[in-house]
Amino acid sequence: MKAAVLYKPYDIRLEDVETPRIRADQVLVRVRAVGICGSDVHYYRTGRAGVYVVKEPIILGHECSGEIAEIGSDVEGFKPGDRVVIEPGFPCRRCSYCKSGRYNLCENMQFYGTPPVNGAFCEYIAADADFVYKMPENLTFEEGSMIEPLSVGIHATRRGHITAEDTVTILGAGPIGLLALQAVRARGVTTVYVTDIQDYLLEHAKRLGASETINARREDPVRRIMELTDGKGTDVVIEAVGSVETGRQTFEIVKRGGRIVIIGVFPKTEF
Ligand SMILES: [Zn+2]
Ligand SMILES: [Zn+2]
Incomplete structure (x- = not known):
């Protein structure tokens, strides 16, 4: 099969590689659409994303939809x-996080x-196969490939215990912020x-239902939100x-007794 293989920053080559073989509990998916995540862009530009470093040539991409091409003998x-869409992280199913049901935090995640x-x-x-989900008929493959980043936004609303009566600030209107x-x-x-x-990006936020958008280059977002509230x-x-x-702004904007949800990956752990 053809694959786009990243060798080093700014060096992706279209190559023939071996088509993956499936285990009895897996399916083979013919890829139809893949989103380009911020992490893919980091790998492409710098060869790393967070703690992960490209040492061997690698095929990037994880926001993916497609069609079932082959089915393992144990799969029903x-x-x-x-x-289908694919959940792109495969946890170990054995560590304490997996056992407690929070498998997204698995220490041995294969992503x-x-x-x-x-x-x-x-x-x-x-x-x-149990990380593959059928798509509704009315969803395009391109839309299907956005299910993974959308699920990040949905998870954030759950972690924040967000209900209809809450007021919310979202810092950042990139794809993840807009899906959140x-x-x-x-x-x-x-x-x-x-x-x-x-x-x-703020125009998109407006179109998607933001009550007020603030360009932090022109205006202090903390002061503006304090005015509004x-x-x-x-x-x-x-x-x-x-x-x-x-x-830092999260602490200044959150109401007393409120909740802060961190989705962003920080370059350092102190602020
Ligand atoms: Zn991603
Ligand atoms: Zn685990």
Whole structure:
């Protein structure tokens, strides 16, 4: 099969590689759409993302949808041609996090497109069958590939125990911030403030239901949100940037007794 293989920063080569073989509990998925995540861009530009470093050539990509091409002998419930999305992280199922049901925190996670595990910028990918989900008919493959980042936003609303009566601030209007915004709105929240430093992203936030957008380049977001809330702040603050500055702002914007949800990955652990 064809695959896009990253060798080093700015060096991706289209190559013929072996089509993955599936285990009895897996399915083979013919890839139809893959999102480009911020982490893919980090690997492409710098050869690393967070603590992960590209040492061997790797196929990137983890936000993926496709069609069932082959079914392992132990797998039930799928037929060839089924349109599916894949949950891209495969936990060990044995550590304390897995056993407590919070398998997204697994210490031994195997994640597509994260060294040393190959990802989905290729024609076929093997996936554990219980991490593969059928897509509704009305969803396109491109939309299906956004289910993984959308689930990050949905998870943030759950961790923040967000209900319709909450007021919410979202710091960052990149794809993750915008998907979190839609998840927050779907919970019935009517007051959502969104900050970013790019006007075109804030335009999207407006279109997707932000009550007020703040360009942090032009205006101090903390002061503006305090003005909007009579000095109280918002019940929940979602951080979707991963910068020291927005990390600090969460504490200043959150209301007394409120909740802070950190999605962003910080370059250092102190702020
Ligand atoms: Zn991602
Ligand atoms: Zn585990």
